[in-house]
Amino acid sequence: MPPQNSAHAPPFRVAMAGVVGRLIRCWCRRAVAGSLKVPALQLHVSKTAMGASQKDFENAMNQVKLLKEDPGNEVKLKLYALYKQATEGPCNTPKPGVFDLINKAKWEAWNALGSLPKETARQNYVDLVSGLSSSSDSSSQAKPEADRKQAEYETVVMTSEDGITKIMLNRPAKKNALTEQMYQEIMLALEAASKDDSTITVLTGNGDYYSSGNDLTNFTNIPPEGVEAKAKNSAILLRNFVGSFIDFPKPLVAVVNGPAVGISVTVLGLFDLVYATDRATFHTPFSHLGQTPEGCSSYTFPKIMGPAKAAEMLIFGKKLTAGEAYAQGLVTEVFPDSTFQKEVWTRLKAYSKLPQNALRISKQIIRSQEKEKLHAVNAKESSILQERWLSSECMNAIMNFFSQKAKL
Numbered sequence: 001m002p003p004q005n006s007a008h009a010p011p012f013r014v015a016m017a018g019v020v021g022r023l024i025r026c027w028c029r030r031a032v033a034g035s036l037k038v039p040a041l042q043l044h045v046s047k048t049a050m051g052a053s054q055k056d057f058e059n060a061m062n063q064v065k066l067l068k069e070d071p072g073n074e075v076k077l078k079l080y081a082l083y084k085q086a087t088e089g090p091c092n093t094p095k096p097g098v099f100d101l102i103n104k105a106k107w108e109a110w111n112a113l114g115s116l117p118k119e120t121a122r123q124n125y126v127d128l129v130s131g132l133s134s135s136s137d138s139s140s141q142a143k144p145e146a147d148r149k150q151a152e153y154e155t156v157v158m159t160s161e162d163g164i165t166k167i168m169l170n171r172p173a174k175k176n177a178l179t180e181q182m183y184q185e186i187m188l189a190l191e192a193a194s195k196d197d198s199t200i201t202v203l204t205g206n207g208d209y210y211s212s213g214n215d216l217t218n219f220t221n222i223p224p225e226g227v228e229a230k231a232k233n234s235a236i237l238l239r240n241f242v243g244s245f246i247d248f249p250k251p252l253v254a255v256v257n258g259p260a261v262g263i264s265v266t267v268l269g270l271f272d273l274v275y276a277t278d279r280a281t282f283h284t285p286f287s288h289l290g291q292t293p294e295g296c297s298s299y300t301f302p303k304i305m306g307p308a309k310a311a312e313m314l315i316f317g318k319k320l321t322a323g324e325a326y327a328q329g330l331v332t333e334v335f336p337d338s339t340f341q342k343e344v345w346t347r348l349k350a351y352s353k354l355p356q357n358a359l360r361i362s363k364q365i366i367r368s369q370e371k372e373k374l375h376a377v378n379a380k381e382s383s384i385l386q387e388r389w390l391s392s393e394c395m396n397a398i399m400n401f402f403s404q405k406a407k408l
């Protein structure tokens with residue numbers, strides 16, 4: 001790599017890379033395959049097979065034109081090089097000048113094949129196209145797989161469209177209160193979303209609430225091993241749940257479609273964007289429940305909104321309006337409820353078209369600055385809560401919630 005002495009060198013390189021990319025895209029449209037669309041692929045190019053006929057080669061050239069997704073510049077250059085090698089043999093033209101970017105890139109790809117025999121180049125071209133076609137097919141078959149996975153979730157709905165995977169909490173009659181099953185399913189859904197080919201992952205709620213937080217019946221369902229075991233298992237669940245937000249590798253967006261309570265508020269500090277309807281409220285009534293902050297909020301909230309405002313929320317349980325949450329930095333943007341869904345999804349669809357790897361890597365750079373710290377905070381908060389759940393303050397608060405309901 002050339003030395004980067006000039007302060008302008010990196011932007012220049014970025015700009016030049018953009019120019020090269022545009023030129024190669026343009027060239028590929030004209031010279032190779034029309035409009036190519038294939039995601040990042042693992043290519044297995046045979047170096048030994050020699051059996052491709054001229055007919056196979058021509059079929060492969062036609063197949064390239066039918067690919068559904070863009071294979072990327074690197075693959076397009078490889079296709080070009082193999083085509084030239086298969087039809088003309090080793091590179092036999094002078095190297096283009098340094099400013100002739102597109103022809104230089106093509107020449108280098110072709111020249112890199114050295115003395116590869118024409119027959120091998122032809123076979124490798126056929127193999128490469130066949131790999132692209134099967135990957136393209138399998139990516140277009142992703143939907144049935146997603147549907148199969150969906151059948152495994154009972155409390156969330158997971159869908160993928162337009163580069164966005166949406167995980168929707170789906171207990172509207174219970175205000176999307178989070179049962180133990182739901183924590184598990186959200187973690188599974190996040191895991192699946194982290195590996196799928198979407199660019200952005202969204203968490204939202206079905207119905208009038210985003211989520212009313214931890215389902216308080218989680219604490220009433222005591223196993224035969226006793227309350228200590230229950231508290232211990234709940235702390236492990238909590239730690240794992242929050243951990244999956246800390247470690248989530250792609251841009252994560254909360255579409256807060258209504259009021260949010262407890263843990264559904266605290267983990268917002270771990271999202272990359274938080275869009276809220278103006279109907280949303282943000283409430284962490286931990287002290288009222290004899291509990292303490294979780295979701296890394298004891299660390300993220302003072303950082304986001306300053307210690308005074310964080311204390312008002314986390315210690316004294318002040319409920320924020322969407323406007324207040326925006327003013328305090330917890331929410332990225334507030335939208336009128338009447339246009340919320342339309343505006344948010346339009347915005348997200350545009351964002352999902354940005355270069356996927358750049359988004360993911362940028363998120364990871366930001367997160368890496370404090371990942372260890374977040375995990376340490378999560379562990380501490382979970383362990384403190386394990387104790388709190390055994391306290392009479394907490395037990396009384398939960399009994400009050402259910403006895404008030406019973407009186408109604």
Ligand SMILES: CCCC/C=C/CC(=O)SCCNC(=O)CCNC(=O)[C@H](O)C(C)(C)COP(=O)(O)OP(=O)(O)OC[C@H]1O[C@@H](n2cnc3c(N)ncnc32)[C@H](O)[C@@H]1OP(=O)(O)O
Pocket residue numbers: 173174175177178183212213214215216217218234235237238261262263264285286289291294405
């Ligand atoms: C692994 C463990 C991690 C633990 C960490 C998390 C900490 C927290 O999340 S603390 C926050 C806990 N949440 C709450 O305290 C909220 C409790 N719920 C309410 O205060 C009200 O239900 C709410 C203000 C959200 C909505 O009030 P309403 O509009 O009046 O609706 P209803 O109360 O009639 O609710 C409808 C239906 O849903 C049930 N519901 C709602 N939220 C919860 C909940 N969090 N837990 C259990 N059940 C909940 C409510 O009881 C009603 O049920 P039915 O009466 O059977 O219809």
